[in-house]
Each structure stands twice: as structure tokens, then as C-alpha cells.
Amino acid sequence: MTALPQTMFATILSHDGYSGEATGPNIENAGDWLAEAELTVPEPGPGQVLVKLRSASVNPSDIHFIKGEYGQARVKGAPAGFEGCGDVVATGQCAEGLMGQRVAFITAGSGAWAEYVLAPAMMCIPLRPEISDEDGAAQIVNPLTAMAMVDIAKGAGDAFVVSAATSQLGKLMCGLGRDLGLKPIALVRRGETVGMLKDHGAAEVLVTTDPDVAQNFAEVSQSLKPRVFLDAVADQLSEQVFCAMPNQARWICYGKLSAELPKLTQMGQLIFMGKQIEGFWLTNWVTSTPPQDQARIVAEVQARFADGRWKTDVSERLALRDLVPNLAEALKKSDGKVIITP
Ligand SMILES: NC(=O)c1ccc[n+]([C@@H]2O[C@H](COP(=O)([O-])OP(=O)(O)OC[C@H]3O[C@@H](n4cnc5c(N)ncnc54)[C@H](OP(=O)(O)O)[C@@H]3O)[C@@H](O)[C@H]2O)c1
Incomplete structure (x- = not known):
């Protein structure tokens, strides 16, 4: 296994807490809400994994969140981005079974718009080989909500x-x-x-x-x-x-x-x-739905992406290092997701 680097490129939150406003998931300039940083690669704690990013999606929830109008408080300096897909390169206690797997993930604390991401093992879904990295990057939030x-x-x-x-x-x-x-x-x-x-x-x-x-x-x-x-x-x-x-x-x-x-x-x-x-x-659905029902629904979601009944429409692809200058313009395009690659 190749050794992990000490530091990583990340797109981080510029503000703490909530804004107290609700102006919608639109931005004129991502630099008002985000900054670029070189951060120490985080270490996974118990029940967590470290994922090397393949691709991340930009959802309206990400934009509400960076602006301080989502259901959880911002932490200034933490990487932004909730959802993505990548390879598990380190695991904490009780998460060892995911080592080496390509997973779709939801982040916890250290977000998806970075070269390395922390995710709870419970919020990682090993991906079938037929599923592309782009579909993998939008495999959880919207598909589970749709189901x-x-x-x-x-x-x-x-x-x-x-x-x-x-x-x-x-x-x-x-x-x-x-x-x-x-x-x-x-x-x-x-x-x-x-x-x-x-x-x-x-x-x-x-x-x-x-x-x-x-x-x-x-x-x-x-x-x-x-x-x-x-x-x-x-x-x-x-x-x-x-x-x-x-x-x-x-x-x-x-x-x-x-x-x-x-x-x-x-x-x-x-x-x-x-x-x-x-x-x-x-x-709330994730915390209130029995794990066996969630597993059945996750399998149905993957089957739908694997056989082409569902797909992720992509409007723009941005490299992580181009995100802050180009995100606002990319979001103006309709009919698809902005997908970020490292
Ligand atoms: N509650 C949950 O758990 C949950 C989970 C997932 C997603 N969501 C929500 O679901 C919604 C859709 O998410 P998504 O990722 O599928 O979005 P998306 O693919 O990024 O698309 C959003 C689309 O909504 C349309 N739109 C934007 N502003 C609008 C407005 N003011 N009035 C009417 N239409 C507008 C635009 O399409 P046109 O330009 O074609 O009109 C835009 O392309 C978002 O609000 C998101 O926050 C909620």
C-alpha cells in the first residue's frame, strides 16, 4: 500500500454557524463562502473511514450549507461538501471491513470537496463495478430521498x-x-x-x-x-x-x-x-428507518443505476482546484449536477 501524504488540498468553509437567513441555493461568488487550503490529512476515528476522493457532487443542500441556511451548523475551516465517491484508504476501529473498497459516502465533519474525506462507515455504500464514479458521487442523497x-x-x-x-x-x-x-x-x-x-x-x-x-x-x-x-x-x-x-x-x-x-x-x-x-x-429518515429496510432500498438504488433505469445527468465537471473560481458560473447551467474531481 502506498503511504498517505501528510497534507491535502481542500475547499473549506469561510464561516461558522448559521446565517439566520434563507436566500436559497444560489451564489454569485463561491469565494464569499469558501476558501482554498492545504490541510493535514485527517485520521479516521472509531467507526470512521478515510476516503481518497474520486468524485463529489454539488447538491442544493451543499449550497444552503455553505451559506449557513441548512439543518446543521458550519465549522469555519472544515472542508465543505456532503456527498461523493472514492476509495477507502484507512479505517478506524470497527470499520476495517471497508478497507480498499470503492464506496459512495456521506461525510461527517471533514467534507467531500477535498482530496481525502472522513466518512462514518455507516454512511458508506460499497459500489457495484458497473456503477460509474459520477453515478457513485450522487448515489445516496437524491436516490434514497426519491425512494x-x-x-x-x-x-x-x-x-x-x-x-x-x-x-x-x-x-x-x-x-x-x-x-x-x-x-x-x-x-x-x-x-x-x-x-x-x-x-x-x-x-x-x-x-x-x-x-x-x-x-x-x-x-x-x-x-x-x-x-x-x-x-x-x-x-x-x-x-x-x-x-x-x-x-x-x-x-x-x-x-x-x-x-x-x-x-x-x-x-x-x-x-x-x-x-x-x-x-x-x-x-431523519435514515435515523428512523430500520437497517434491513435501508439495505433493501440501497440495493434497489444500485440495481437502478447499474441497469440504466436511473442515471446522473452532469452539467459541468470541475477540478477541485478550479472549484472556488468557477462554481457560481457552473451552477447557472440547468439539467444536471456539477461533479468535482480531485
Ligand atoms: N429534504 C431532503 O432530505 C432532501 C434530499 C435531497 C434533495 N433535497 C432537495 O431537493 C431539491 C432538488 O435537489 P436536486 O439535487 O435534485 O437539485 P438539482 O438537480 O440541483 O436541480 C435543482 C433544479 O431546480 C430548479 N429550480 C431552482 N430554483 C428554482 C425555483 N426557485 N423554482 C423552481 N425551480 C427551481 C432548477 O431547474 P430549472 O432551471 O429547470 O427550473 C434546478 O436545476 C433541492 O431543493 C434539495 O435541497 C432535499
Whole structure:
């Protein structure tokens, strides 16, 4: 085995704690939130592994996090980035079984936008050889969320609504919904993506920038009766969509892509129609779902990527050393993930 270097290149957080704001996963200049650094290569503690990075993804959660508006506090000077794929090159106690394996991982403390990454062994998934490094870099957060949320929709009728449906997660959910015999109703911002969403499995696609979208949705809702709204936008149109859904409908907010704060306009719907507003966070799902169910779902996710039913669309590839100057521009491209390589 080659000896590990003493130091590594990393992209680190420039701020501590929370910002107290919620301006959305957009940045003008990554240098406002991130810096470049040469750090000591971390040592894995008990239950942890050290991963040599192959590729990392940039998710909206990463951008919320670097800006201080995510569900955990920032630590200034720690590498950023939650998710990636790489080779286990050192292990702590009780994690020895992962040594040498290529894994998809979620980080803990020392993030994915660095040459070496610390991850809990529990959050590492050994990858099947057919799965590419790029699919491996986006193998956990979105696919597990898609499986968990479509499972919720499956128990509540034949149709469900997905906002920001051109997102990677939206496309995964439309495809999965179709495969399960459900009718995904996709909401998109850009008219030119309607055909693409239908190819991905959407039964209906509505364009949110269309002035008639509320009326169009009301008609679709009347006919397909969706009772679950999987919403990553959470703006005023989301509230209108929820209000146009039938009784017992659930508005499940799992993202905040829009900075707009919606107002509730029809409280009687909660009282008289049994409607509910709730949240979904994968972190809570992981801690509340039995390990054997998670293992079954992880195997299904890998099978879907291995046989091509799911794939990660990539909009831009950035080398780690080019990340800070180029990330903001790269994020402006739609229809795919920014993938980072060491
Ligand atoms: N709660 C959880 O556990 C959990 C887990 C995973 C992901 N998520 C959330 O799921 C969402 C999607 O994640 P992803 O990784 O799939 O995203 P992604 O692939 O990076 O795509 C995001 C897409 O959303 C659209 N969008 C951006 N701002 C919007 C706005 N204000 N209104 C409507 N659409 C907007 C854009 O598409 P167009 O330019 O085509 O409109 C953009 O390409 C994010 O909000 C993320 O935080 C939550």
C-alpha cells in the first residue's frame, strides 16, 4: 500500500454557524463562502473511514450549507461538501471491513470537496463495478430521498405532484413513479423541458411560468386526484397547488429552492378537509428507518443505476482546484449536477 501524504488540498468553509437567513441555493461568488487550503490529512476515528476522493457532487443542500441556511451548523475551516465517491484508504476501529473498497459516502465533519474525506462507515455504500464514479458521487442523497418519498406517495393513491421536476431528484421520482404504475404530475419552470419530463415518466407536465398554471393544475387535480405533493420550491404557487388538491392531501416540503415565503390562504382546508403540511429530511429518515429496510432500498438504488433505469445527468465537471473560481458560473447551467474531481 502506498503511504498517505501528510497534507491535502481542500475547499473549506469561510464561516461558522448559521446565517439566520434563507436566500436559497444560489451564489454569485463561491469565494464569499469558501476558501482554498492545504490541510493535514485527517485520521479516521472509531467507526470512521478515510476516503481518497474520486468524485463529489454539488447538491442544493451543499449550497444552503455553505451559506449557513441548512439543518446543521458550519465549522469555519472544515472542508465543505456532503456527498461523493472514492476509495477507502484507512479505517478506524470497527470499520476495517471497508478497507480498499470503492464506496459512495456521506461525510461527517471533514467534507467531500477535498482530496481525502472522513466518512462514518455507516454512511458508506460499497459500489457495484458497473456503477460509474459520477453515478457513485450522487448515489445516496437524491436516490434514497426519491425512494423514500415515492414510497409515501404510493400509499396515497394513483397520482402525486412533484415540483422542480427538472431537478435530478424530480427526474428520479418521475421515473420511479411511472415504474410503480403511478401518475407523476410534474411542475417545471421552463416550457422546453415538458417533453424531457414526459420521457422521464411524468403523466402530466405543467409549466409554472404559464399564466394559467393554477387553473390548469386545478383541472388536472380534479381528474387525477393527487393526494401527495412532493415540493422542493415552497413558494406561493405551491400553496395554490396544495389548495387545489383534494381532501386529505399532504403538502410535503423537502426543499426551499425559492426564497419566497408562502402565505397560507385557506386554513379551513386543514380543519375541514383533513389536509396536512409537513416536512421531509433524509437525515431523519435514515435515523428512523430500520437497517434491513435501508439495505433493501440501497440495493434497489444500485440495481437502478447499474441497469440504466436511473442515471446522473452532469452539467459541468470541475477540478477541485478550479472549484472556488468557477462554481457560481457552473451552477447557472440547468439539467444536471456539477461533479468535482480531485
Ligand atoms: N429534504 C431532503 O432530505 C432532501 C434530499 C435531497 C434533495 N433535497 C432537495 O431537493 C431539491 C432538488 O435537489 P436536486 O439535487 O435534485 O437539485 P438539482 O438537480 O440541483 O436541480 C435543482 C433544479 O431546480 C430548479 N429550480 C431552482 N430554483 C428554482 C425555483 N426557485 N423554482 C423552481 N425551480 C427551481 C432548477 O431547474 P430549472 O432551471 O429547470 O427550473 C434546478 O436545476 C433541492 O431543493 C434539495 O435541497 C432535499
